[in-house]
Amino acid sequence: MTGVASDKRPLLLVEDLVVRFRTHDSLVHAVNGVSFELESGETLGLVGESGCGKSVTSLAMMRLLPKPAGRIEGGRVLFDDFDLVTLPERDMRDLRGREIAMIFQDPMTSLNPVLTIEEQMVETIQAHRKVSTLQARQRAIELLEMVGIPQPETRLRSHPHQFSGGMRQRVMIAIALALEPRLMIADEPTTALDVTIQAQVLELLRHLTTETGTALILITHDLGVVAGMTQRINVMYAGFIVETATTPELFATPSHPYTVGLLHSIPRLDEERPERLIPIEGTPPDQRRAPVGCPFAPRCAWRLEVCWTDNPALEPLEAGVRLVTTGPGATHRIACHNPPTPEEAAAGRPLRDGFVAAAPPGVLLDELAAVDDHVAALPGEEVALFPGDEGPTSTGPSAAGLPLPPEEGRR
Amino acid sequence: MASITAPVGTPVPRVVPERASRGLWRDAVSRLLRNRPALVGLAIIIVFVVVAILAPVIAPYTPLGRDPGQVFKPPSAAHLMGTDRQSRDVFSRILFGAQISLTVGVVSVLMGLVMGGTVGALAGAFGGRADTILMRCVDVLLAIPGILLAIAIVVWLDRGLLQIMFAVAATNAPIFARILRGSMLALRESDYVVAARSMGAPTFRLLFKHMLPNSLTPLIVAATLALATAIIDVAGLGFLGLGPDDPRIAEWGTMLTGASSFYRQAPFIILFTGAAISVTAIGFNLLGDGLREALDPRLRR
Numbered sequence: 001m002t003g004v005a006s007d008k009r010p011l012l013l014v015e016d017l018v019v020r021f022r023t024h025d026s027l028v029h030a031v032n033g034v035s036f037e038l039e040s041g042e043t044l045g046l047v048g049e050s051g052c053g054k055s056v057t058s059l060a061m062m063r064l065l066p067k068p069a070g071r072i073e074g075g076r077v078l079f080d081d082f083d084l085v086t087l088p089e090r091d092m093r094d095l096r097g098r099e100i101a102m103i104f105q106d107p108m109t110s111l112n113p114v115l116t117i118e119e120q121m122v123e124t125i126q127a128h129r130k131v132s133t134l135q136a137r138q139r140a141i142e143l144l145e146m147v148g149i150p151q152p153e154t155r156l157r158s159h160p161h162q163f164s165g166g167m168r169q170r171v172m173i174a175i176a177l178a179l180e181p182r183l184m185i186a187d188e189p190t191t192a193l194d195v196t197i198q199a200q201v202l203e204l205l206r207h208l209t210t211e212t213g214t215a216l217i218l219i220t221h222d223l224g225v226v227a228g229m230t231q232r233i234n235v236m237y238a239g240f241i242v243e244t245a246t247t248p249e250l251f252a253t254p255s256h257p258y259t260v261g262l263l264h265s266i267p268r269l270d271e272e273r274p275e276r277l278i279p280i281e282g283t284p285p286d287q288r289r290a291p292v293g294c295p296f297a298p299r300c301a302w303r304l305e306v307c308w309t310d311n312p313a314l315e316p317l318e319a320g321v322r323l324v325t326t327g328p329g330a331t332h333r334i335a336c337h338n339p340p341t342p343e344e345a346a347a348g349r350p351l352r353d354g355f356v357a358a359a360p361p362g363v364l365l366d367e368l369a370a371v372d373d374h375v376a377a378l379p380g381e382e383v384a385l386f387p388g389d390e391g392p393t394s395t396g397p398s399a400a401g402l403p404l405p406p407e408e409g410r411r
Numbered sequence: 412m413a414s415i416t417a418p419v420g421t422p423v424p425r426v427v428p429e430r431a432s433r434g435l436w437r438d439a440v441s442r443l444l445r446n447r448p449a450l451v452g453l454a455i456i457i458v459f460v461v462v463a464i465l466a467p468v469i470a471p472y473t474p475l476g477r478d479p480g481q482v483f484k485p486p487s488a489a490h491l492m493g494t495d496r497q498s499r500d501v502f503s504r505i506l507f508g509a510q511i512s513l514t515v516g517v518v519s520v521l522m523g524l525v526m527g528g529t530v531g532a533l534a535g536a537f538g539g540r541a542d543t544i545l546m547r548c549v550d551v552l553l554a555i556p557g558i559l560l561a562i563a564i565v566v567w568l569d570r571g572l573l574q575i576m577f578a579v580a581a582t583n584a585p586i587f588a589r590i591l592r593g594s595m596l597a598l599r600e601s602d603y604v605v606a607a608r609s610m611g612a613p614t615f616r617l618l619f620k621h622m623l624p625n626s627l628t629p630l631i632v633a634a635t636l637a638l639a640t641a642i643i644d645v646a647g648l649g650f651l652g653l654g655p656d657d658p659r660i661a662e663w664g665t666m667l668t669g670a671s672s673f674y675r676q677a678p679f680i681i682l683f684t685g686a687a688i689s690v691t692a693i694g695f696n697l698l699g700d701g702l703r704e705a706l707d708p709r710l711r712r
Binding site for chain 1: 538539600601602603605606607609610611612613616620621624625
C-alpha cells in the first residue's frame, strides 16, 4: 500500500491502522486497518456517519485515545519519518501542537472556562517555544487578528464564556495555528455552530491553511462541507475506508454503494427537478463483533453472495492503472465486489434486470435457528443485520462468542 | 505569519455584547447574593465568626468565672441564659464555646481537604492502578460511620483538641477524596483537557492549570457542608466525654453533657447550648446549598 507514485515521501502515511476499545465485557472494533497518505499542503476529507471511526482515526494518530480503553492494536502512522504509534510520549507531546494541531467539534467545551484566552494561547506558545510572555502575548494578538477577531488586545483578557460559538472556534483555530503546524486535523469543526457561521469558519480555515501551506484533514459527516474544502475524500464505514478519490471524481462518479447512498440521502439544491431522497435503510453494524464480510452488506442493495463472507479490499476502480495515492491525480479506489454502474449511481438503486440483493447465506439462518428459536422466525433481511461473525465454517453464535443476546443485536 | 489576515470576503464577526464582563466567580457571587436562604446562612456564619473572635470582649463574664450562690439560675438580666451547676454564666460560655467550634471545625475541614484532596487528586489524575488502590482504602474508611471513626481515633490518640481535629478531619477526608477524584476523572477526558493535550501541554500544567481549578467547585461546596457536620461531630465527641482534655473548657458538646443530668432543674442550658449547635450547623448547611446552586452550572436558573 505504500506510495509508488513518486519518490517524494508523503507528509503523513497511515498504514493498516487498527484501533480497538476494550471494556471489561466487550471489544469494539473501531478502526479496522485504515491506510491513507497525505502530502504537505494537501487537504483530505474523512467522511462517514457517527461511529464509523473517523474521529478515532484522528485521535489515534495524535495518540489521544481515551485511556485505558482505547488502544492502537496495529499499523503504523508515519509522520515525517517518525512512527507516531511507537514514539515516546515525551516526543509525542513535543510534536502535538507544534507539528500536528487539532480542532475539535464543540468550541463551547474545548476551551478551559476558568482561564482567559490569553493564558490559554500563551500557554500553548510557551509549551513549544522559548519566548517571553510578552512575546507570546504579542503573537497571540497577531493570531487573533489573523482569525478575524476585532480588538484582539481587549479580547485576549476575556474568558471563553464571553465569546459566541463561532468566535470560540476562531480562537481554537488561532491556537491551532499558533505554532505553524504542518498538519491540522479539524474534527467536525463546524458541526456545533449555527449554519450561518459554518460557512465563515470553513472559509477561514481554508484560507489560512492554504496561506500557510498547512495540510488539512477535515473530518465530517457532511459531504456538503468537504465538497468545497478538500482536494481528496476518504469515505469511511464501520472502521474501513470504502472509497477514496479526488473530490471532483467522487462527486462525479461515486462508486461505492455507501457513497451512492450518502449522496442520495442529502438534498441538492442545484438540480432542476429535485428527486426524492433515498435513505440508507438499517443501522451500521455492531462493531463489538469482529468484522467478517463487507460491513455494508446488510444495508446494501447491490450485495452479492460473496459480500456476506468476504470483505473486499480497497482496489482501483479501473484495473491496471498505476496507483497514485496522493495529489490531484490520485487513483479512485473502492472496496466493493459489485460496484454500481454510473447509471445506477445516478438513480440510487440497482437497475439490472432481475437483480435481487443476495440473502444472507442459508447456513447462517440454520445455525442461528439451532441456537435460538425466535431468530429463525425473522425474515432474512433482519437477521442479516448481524452477519459479522457467521462464516459458514463456524458452529453458531456461541462459538463465535456473540456478546449480545439476539434481541439486542437486532436493533 | 503576521501578514495573514482574515479573507476579504469574510464578514466581520459580531462581538458578543459583554455582559458587564464578569468572571466565573463574579457570576457565582451574584447568584449567591440572590439566594435568600444562602444569605440567611451567610448571616448566621458571620455572627458566629464575629462572636467567636470577639468573645473575650462581648462576653459579660469569663467562661470559668463563678458567681457564687447563683446555681442553675434561670435567664435573667444579669445572666442572659442563666447559670450552670458551677454558677458560671451560660451565655458567656456559649460565646467562648463558639471559639472552639470555629477553630476545630475550620482546622479539621482544612486538614481533611489536604488529606482527601491529595489522595483524590492523585487517584483522579493518574487513574489505573493508583486509582484502584487509593480508592479501595477510601472505601474502607467510608464504610465506617463517621462518628464511630472519630471516636475510635480520639480513643486511640487520647483526648485533646488536636486529636479531635484530626479525628474529624479523618472522617471528612474520604468524602473529599472521592469528590475530587470523580471530577478529576471526568475532566481527564473532557474536551478542553484533550484539546490542551492535543496542543502539547505538559502534564504538570494539565493537572494544575486545567484539571484542578475546574474540579474545585464541588469540593468547596462539600467543604462548607462538612463544616456543619464537623461542628456537630465536635459537639458529639464532647457530649460523649471525648471533648477537650480539660473538662472545664467551654465546649458546646461538653456543656450539653454537663447539663443533661440536670435537665429538670435547668432545661434552659440544654436549650440554649443545643440551639447554638443547631443554628450554626444550619447556617453552614444553608450556605453550602446556596454555593452548590451558585457554582453548579447544571442547577442554574
